[in-house]
Amino acid sequence: MSFESAWIPVGRADDVPLLEGRSVMVGSRRVAIFRMPTGWAAIDHACPHKGGPLADGLVADACVTCPLHGRRFDVFTGRQVGGDDVVATYEVRESGDGTLELLVPADLMVGAEAA
Amino acid sequence: MAALRIITDGGQGPDGGSRPVSGPILVIGGGIAGQAVVEQVRDRDSRVPITFLCGEDRLPYDRVSLSRILAEGEDPAVLQLRPDAWYADRGIDVRLNAWVTAVDPDAGTATLAGGETLPFDRAVLCTGSDAFVPPIPGADAPGVEVFRGPEDCAAIAAAVTAAGARRAVVIGGGLLGLEAAYGIATLGCPVTVVHLMDRLMERQLDTGAAELLAPAIEGLGVDVLLETSTANITAGPDGRANRLAFADGTELETDLVVVAVGIAPQADLARQTGLAVERGIVVDDRLVTSHPRILSVGECAQHRGVCHGIVAPIHEQAAVAADTLTGVADSAYLGSVPSAKLKVMGVALVTAGAAAGEREVVVADSGTYRKLVVDAEDRVIGTVLLGDTRGAELLLDAVKTGLVAADPLQLLAEASQATAAELPDSAQICNCNGICKGDILKAISGGDLGSTQEVVSVTRAGAGCGSCKPLVTELLAHARGGAVEEATYLCPCRKLTREELAGRVRAEGIEAVSELAASCGAGRDCGACKPGLAYLVSEINGNQHREERHARYINDRVHANIQNDGTFSVVPRMRGGVTTPDELRRIADVADKYDIPTVKVTGGQRIDLLGIKKEDLPAVWEELDMPSGHAYAKSVRTVKTCVGTTHCRFGLGDAMRVGIELETAMEGLYTPAKVKAAVTGCPRNCAEAYVKDIGLVAVEGGWEVYVGGAAGASVRKGDLLATLQTSEEAKRIAYVFLQYYREHADYLERTYAYMERVGLEAVQAEVMDPAKQEEYLERYRIAKAAADPDPWRERHAPVHPKQFAELDTEPALLPMMPVGPPAEATR
Ligand code: SRM
Ligand SMILES: Cc1cc2nc3c(=O)[nH]c(=O)nc-3n(C[C@H](O)[C@H](O)[C@H](O)COP(=O)(O)OP(=O)(O)OC[C@H]3O[C@@H](n4cnc5c(N)ncnc54)[C@H](O)[C@@H]3O)c2cc1C
Ligand code: SF4
Ligand code: FES
Numbered sequence: 001m002s003f004e005s006a007w008i009p010v011g012r013a014d015d016v017p018l019l020e021g022r023s024v025m026v027g028s029r030r031v032a033i034f035r036m037p038t039g040w041a042a043i044d045h046a047c048p049h050k051g052g053p054l055a056d057g058l059v060a061d062a063c064v065t066c067p068l069h070g071r072r073f074d075v076f077t078g079r080q081v082g083g084d085d086v087v088a089t090y091e092v093r094e095s096g097d098g099t100l101e102l103l104v105p106a107d108l109m110v111g112a113e114a115a
Numbered sequence: 116m117a118a119l120r121i122i123t124d125g126g127q128g129p130d131g132g133s134r135p136v137s138g139p140i141l142v143i144g145g146g147i148a149g150q151a152v153v154e155q156v157r158d159r160d161s162r163v164p165i166t167f168l169c170g171e172d173r174l175p176y177d178r179v180s181l182s183r184i185l186a187e188g189e190d191p192a193v194l195q196l197r198p199d200a201w202y203a204d205r206g207i208d209v210r211l212n213a214w215v216t217a218v219d220p221d222a223g224t225a226t227l228a229g230g231e232t233l234p235f236d237r238a239v240l241c242t243g244s245d246a247f248v249p250p251i252p253g254a255d256a257p258g259v260e261v262f263r264g265p266e267d268c269a270a271i272a273a274a275v276t277a278a279g280a281r282r283a284v285v286i287g288g289g290l291l292g293l294e295a296a297y298g299i300a301t302l303g304c305p306v307t308v309v310h311l312m313d314r315l316m317e318r319q320l321d322t323g324a325a326e327l328l329a330p331a332i333e334g335l336g337v338d339v340l341l342e343t344s345t346a347n348i349t350a351g352p353d354g355r356a357n358r359l360a361f362a363d364g365t366e367l368e369t370d371l372v373v374v375a376v377g378i379a380p381q382a383d384l385a386r387q388t389g390l391a392v393e394r395g396i397v398v399d400d401r402l403v404t405s406h407p408r409i410l411s412v413g414e415c416a417q418h419r420g421v422c423h424g425i426v427a428p429i430h431e432q433a434a435v436a437a438d439t440l441t442g443v444a445d446s447a448y449l450g451s452v453p454s455a456k457l458k459v460m461g462v463a464l465v466t467a468g469a470a471a472g473e474r475e476v477v478v479a480d481s482g483t484y485r486k487l488v489v490d491a492e493d494r495v496i497g498t499v500l501l502g503d504t505r506g507a508e509l510l511l512d513a514v515k516t517g518l519v520a521a522d523p524l525q526l527l528a529e530a531s532q533a534t535a536a537e538l539p540d541s542a543q544i545c546n547c548n549g550i551c552k553g554d555i556l557k558a559i560s561g562g563d564l565g566s567t568q569e570v571v572s573v574t575r576a577g578a579g580c581g582s583c584k585p586l587v588t589e590l591l592a593h594a595r596g597g598a599v600e601e602a603t604y605l606c607p608c609r610k611l612t613r614e615e616l617a618g619r620v621r622a623e624g625i626e627a628v629s630e631l632a633a634s635c636g637a638g639r640d641c642g643a644c645k646p647g648l649a650y651l652v653s654e655i656n657g658n659q660h661r662e663e664r665h666a667r668y669i670n671d672r673v674h675a676n677i678q679n680d681g682t683f684s685v686v687p688r689m690r691g692g693v694t695t696p697d698e699l700r701r702i703a704d705v706a707d708k709y710d711i712p713t714v715k716v717t718g719g720q721r722i723d724l725l726g727i728k729k730e731d732l733p734a735v736w737e738e739l740d741m742p743s744g745h746a747y748a749k750s751v752r753t754v755k756t757c758v759g760t761t762h763c764r765f766g767l768g769d770a771m772r773v774g775i776e777l778e779t780a781m782e783g784l785y786t787p788a789k790v791k792a793a794v795t796g797c798p799r800n801c802a803e804a805y806v807k808d809i810g811l812v813a814v815e816g817g818w819e820v821y822v823g824g825a826a827g828a829s830v831r832k833g834d835l836l837a838t839l840q841t842s843e844e845a846k847r848i849a850y851v852f853l854q855y856y857r858e859h860a861d862y863l864e865r866t867y868a869y870m871e872r873v874g875l876e877a878v879q880a881e882v883m884d885p886a887k888q889e890e891y892l893e894r895y896r897i898a899k900a901a902a903d904p905d906p907w908r909e910r911h912a913p914v915h916p917k918q919f920a921e922l923d924t925e926p927a928l929l930p931m932m933p934v935g936p937p938a939e940a941t942r
Contacts, residue, residue: 033922056669056681
């Protein structure tokens with residue numbers, strides 16, 4: 001059977017402080033969700049360099065800095081600042097009752113169901 | 116005319132201006148030019164004998180930085196370009212007080228004031244220039260100074276700091292005059308700049324820029340009188356100049372007059388020698404004078420009708436002169452683009468090339484003025500940057516290379532965005548020493564340089580006026596993939612220094628990083644400086660600031676040190692490295708219960724539990740029931756001790772007790788960079804106190820206090836700050852020093868780097884001054900009282916429900932853990 005991408009709840013908006021990130025497992029991946037001054041952003045949690053936990057990074061207006069060796073990524077585009085690495089980005093929104101919902105791509109749905 | 120003739124003849128005189136040198140080279144004049152020639156020749160030829168004749172009684176020094184000497188009262192000795200040993204090492208016969216009175220080019224001899232004659236195959240005249248003093252009646256009276264050498268700085272400083280000094284007057288509103296006025300104002304004396312022209316710095320600035328500059332200068336407490344010509348200077352009863360009369364009949368009382376209207380090339384010797392001299396000593400494109408055996412470099416040389424008054428051309432000339440001397444073919448000096456940088460704090464001004472021309476574009480507002488000048492062929496020929504000098508290097512390079520800019524506005528805009536990384540390798544970073552980006556990058560990778568200081572000392576970029584140092588740091592950071600922990604700018608993105616930001620925090624009563632960000636943008640672009648901002652805000656507010664965890668590094672959000680695999684390490688406080696069987700049992704139990712992969716005795720005399728999951732931290736702390744050791748923070752870390760008099764047969768002091776007291780008193784305080792201390796019972800130094808940020812050493816009859824020691828990335832023995840009679844006094848000095856360091860060091864600047872930068876004397880002047888000691892201790896007590904001695908107590912009152920967890924995990928919950936309204940999400 002095949003899966004389609006869908007919005008699934010991943011946590012409470014209140015659980016992510018302003019200008020910080022928290023991660024959540026979706027299917028086979030850990031996704032980092034950030035509360036930015038301009039709204040929500042979600043990217044892969046694992047830094048492409050050596051898997052540093054990006055949700056634990058220092059957050060500025062539009063980017064996060066990996067806590068391990070300082071690679072910097074734009075949380076909206078997933079592009080590395082001052083480098084060629086890229087991390088996947090995801091759509092994330094806050095529903096009326098304060099639930100965080102992530103648009104989980106089809107290829108991650110299997111795990112998501114399992115999870 | 117003469118100049119032209121000589122250029123066309125290319126210096127190929129009777130025996131050929133470009134014949135390689137075959138005998139001794141005589142470099143006459145020990146200024147920046149003489150030094151540059153000596154260095155360039157040695158780089159090309161390690162053997163040719165060089166005699167270096169310095170007319171002054173000191174080795175070549177950096178005249179550019181005299182402004183700093185005046186403004187900051189530094190010792191001129193710090194300006195010496197090369198250490199004494201440098202000359203001997205390179206087989207250079209350098210002579211001080213060696214004034215040359217005569218040169219016989221054909222015979223190849225030079226005569227010194229003492230009568231001694233020296234033979235030469237080639238001589239290079241680097242006689243520089245003298246301050247130009249216009250023939251104003253009374254200008255020769257005492258109390259009238261020029262601004263050219265260290266003696267002048269001393270005389271000026273003495274006059275304006277003398278008791279009862281009411282006002283000083285600077286004649287001349289050019290670069291030099293303004294720097295003199297700034298220096299005097301910094302020394303706290305009211306000063307008036309008297310300028311002949313209708314605008315300041317008319318040689319470099321157009322009216323638009325000059326109109327912005329005047330108020331900025333006045334903002335520094337400097338009065339400016341334009342279109343004012345001094346008729347005469349009259350002296351008071353004591354014979355010292357005390358009044359200026361102006362052409363318009365008005366007068367001005369003063370205690371000091373500084374004449375800074377320009378320079379006069381020093382060409383007397385050249386004239387006597389019969390060389391072609393116009394304004395300066397006439398040289399061709401190979402820096403050869405009208406006599407093929409004699410070259411000239413520096414302010415005294417006139418090339419294609421131009422005498423330069425700045426350093427950058429000197430280095431370009433010196434390189435060509437060295438080529439000429441060592442017979443390097445087809446090397447020619449084709450002139451330099453004049454550029455200027457005003458070294459006046461708070462007034463950013465950079466100019467290069469022409470201030471006006473065929474087409475001009477200007478971007479300006481109330482406080483900034485950015486102008487680009489292009490010629491008929493769209494080639495960039497000049498720029499004026501005032502207030503906002505971003506991209507200066509890029510634009511200077513554009514002027515130097517005559518870059519074609521069809522859309523000058525576009526170029527201006529791009530320049531203001533340009534980062535150090537985007538500069539072309541040819542871009543000159545250090546104008547004082549003529550060093551390009553390429554040279555710096557080569558040095559960094561070649562020498563594996565890690566700190567700005569290293570890069571400065573190796574490349575000499577930033578060793579002049581210092582205004583390019585932040586850029587050097589930026590290049591270093593980029594070359595090192597951002598791996599340099601330095602803070603010339605606390606916020607490099609917005610180019611804000613610690614001083615500027617501190618001023619803002621005080622002025623606006625800022626209590627949180629977000630307020631600072633809102634006020635000036637600091638921390639908003641890359642966020643890397645947020646921990647530094649957080650420290651600054653907390654320090655200035657005596658730790659009564661509003662804590663914002665988003666500004667803290669992950670270590671300081673969860674009070675543990677993050678590891679390569681994303682787990683954390685836990686180092687409980689173990690004061691003085693002294694523990695108890697109970698503590699050891701608890702540690703053992705926790706290690707078992709949470710199957711902690713590694714338990715290690717650290718280099719800091721305590722125990723590290725490594726590989727703990729974030730979620731387990733609160734429970735681990737709870738069961739350890741020991742306070743945080745702050746091993747993860749830029750804060751007071753450990754105080755190592757030895758057993759001292761308690762057990763040791765050599766013990767002179769009770770190291771363990773004193774160490775524990777010291778640690779208890781200092782723990783919990785955050786610092787610019789980590790602070791590690793040690794207390795050792797005798798000079799055998801088993802606790803390594805000589806190499807700690809703060810080290811107490813018990814000696815016969817007292818205690819020594821060492822500061823700025825290090826045995827990490829760099830190794831340095833601490834400086835002996837003081838020797839006290841009792842451990843109480845020794846600890847007291849330690850607290851004073853700690854507070855002094857907390858207030859003065861740059862973020863991430865360890866005490867060893869700070870002591871290197873500032874010097875022991877300066878530190879002692881503050882820390883050993885009884886009056887100041889009380890003030891430091893007062894602020895120290897306030898900060899300590901408001902500091903959290905044990906952040907691990909947040910296990911009971913987390914700042915946020917998910918402080919120690921992810922969205923889909925829960926912290927190993929403790930019964931008393933409240934589930935209240937999130938403290939931070941609401942912000
Ligand atoms: C655990 C320990 C090694 C050990 O097993 O002994 C250690 C571990 C680390 N040291 Fe250290 N240092 C440890 C004692 C030292 C010592 C010896 C001492 O403290 O007497 C030094 C030399 C003294 C000094 O501080 O200069 C030392 C000089 C450094 C340096 C170089 C600092 C410098 O400017 O020279 C760094 C890098 C830095 O701080 O930028 C560093 C950085 C680190 C970090 C924090 C690297 C990092 O940022 O993750 C390491 C954390 C490992 C981890 O995953 O937990 N560690 N480190 C020691 C903990 C001491 C403690 O109880 O708190
Ligand atoms: C306060 C101040 C600030 C400045 N700021 C800047 C700046 O920001 N940027 C910039 O680019 N430039 C600046 N300058 C200009 C810069 O310092 C000079 O261009 C440079 O120092 C000139 O070096 P020089 O070796 O050609 O001449 P000098 O420094 O004058 O050296 C000439 C030396 O030769 C000696 N001498 C002369 N005749 C004889 C003789 N017959 N026998 C033996 N010795 C002799 C003199 O005693 C002197 O020591 C500044 C200058 C001053 C005074
Ligand atoms: S020496 Fe290096 S590797 Fe070892 S703990 Fe210290 S920082 Fe880590
Ligand atoms: S793991 Fe992210 S920078 Fe190294």
